[in-house]
Amino acid sequence: MLVPVLVIGGLVSLYIGTYLLNKRVPVPEECRVLVDEVKCTACHISTCSYKK
Amino acid sequence: MSFTLFATAIISAMLINNVILMQFLGICPFLGVSKKSSSAIGMSAAVLFVMVIASAVTYTLYDLVLYQYGIPYISTIAFILVIASLVQFVEMFIKKTSKSLYKSLGIYLPLITTNCAILGVSEGNITNIWTDTIPYWDGLFLAVSTAVGTGLGFGLIIFAFSSIREKLEASNVPSAWKGVPISLVVAGIMSLAFLGLAGII
Numbered sequence: 521m522l523v524p525v526l527v528i529g530g531l532v533s534l535y536i537g538t539y540l541l542n543k544r545v546p547v548p549e550e551c552r553v554l555v556d557e558v559k560c561t562a563c564h565i566s567t568c569s570y571k572k
Numbered sequence: 573m574s575f576t577l578f579a580t581a582i583i584s585a586m587l588i589n590n591v592i593l594m595q596f597l598g599i600c601p602f603l604g605v606s607k608k609s610s611s612a613i614g615m616s617a618a619v620l621f622v623m624v625i626a627s628a629v630t631y632t633l634y635d636l637v638l639y640q641y642g643i644p645y646i647s648t649i650a651f652i653l654v655i656a657s658l659v660q661f662v663e664m665f666i667k668k669t670s671k672s673l674y675k676s677l678g679i680y681l682p683l684i685t686t687n688c689a690i691l692g693v694s695e696g697n698i699t700n701i702w703t704d705t706i707p708y709w710d711g712l713f714l715a716v717s718t719a720v721g722t723g724l725g726f727g728l729i730i731f732a733f734s735s736i737r738e739k740l741e742a743s744n745v746p747s748a749w750k751g752v753p754i755s756l757v758v759a760g761i762m763s764l765a766f767l768g769l770a771g772i773i
Contacts, residue, residue: 523641523642523643524643524646527637527638527641527643527646527650528646528649528650528653531650531653531654531657532653534653534657535653535656535657535660537657538657538660538661538664539660541660541661541664542660542661542663542664542667545664545667545668546667547667547674547678548667548671548674548675550671550675551671551674551675551678
């Protein structure tokens with residue numbers, strides 16, 4: 521019973537670790553416009569005021 | 573491992589057991605990211621990249637950890653976590669090392685976390701390739717070959733579909749059929765066409 525819990529726990533920790541590391545790395549300056557554009561075209565919320 | 577085995581695995585995964593048209597996996601990006609050919613190419617490259625790495629890692633995890641400790645029943649949840657971690661890691665690595673690659677692949681990478689084709693290939697490798705008698709390196713080679721073929725097959729179909737959709741935008745389609753309906757009809761016809769390739773190997 522302990523081994524599956526340890527394996528799953530280890531993988532969850534690995535995911536959290538990689539997620540936090542990825543968040544810390546900034547998006548390259550020339551790609552920021554592209555990422556913002558995708559975020560805006562993907563969400564379809566018509567009341568969004570982000571771009572206004 | 574011979575070249576014949578490698579070629580057979582690739583052609584089989586790419587054309588005969590095509591992940592989209594035969595196994596119906598990865599339908600979400602197939603319909604969602606196929607409006608423009610440029611997006612389709614970016615998505616295909618990102619899927620191929622992650623699929624190959626994920627297949628190697630999940631096969632290794634299953635063979636060396638899950639099977640050895642008698643816990644293969646947690647394989648699905650373990651594979652989901654591995655793929656999600658891998659996507660985060662690959663995104664971070666690309667962000668740091670290659671700005672041009674991030675520009676072309678980066679925006680598609682987070683979408684791959686929820687792409688069932690990646691999980692399907694990883695699970696398929698265990699179901700179809702892995703046995704407790706096959707040597708580790710032989711199994712890994714076959715798993716990676718299958719992943720390469722599946723990724724190429726995914727790219728081929730999504731690119732062909734995006735090209736057809738671009739043509740359809742400029743075509744005189746009845747208003748009731750515009751958009752998703754005609755796209756689904758095209759996908760159905762493509763699936764029927766690929767059915768003709770069954771049995772060539």
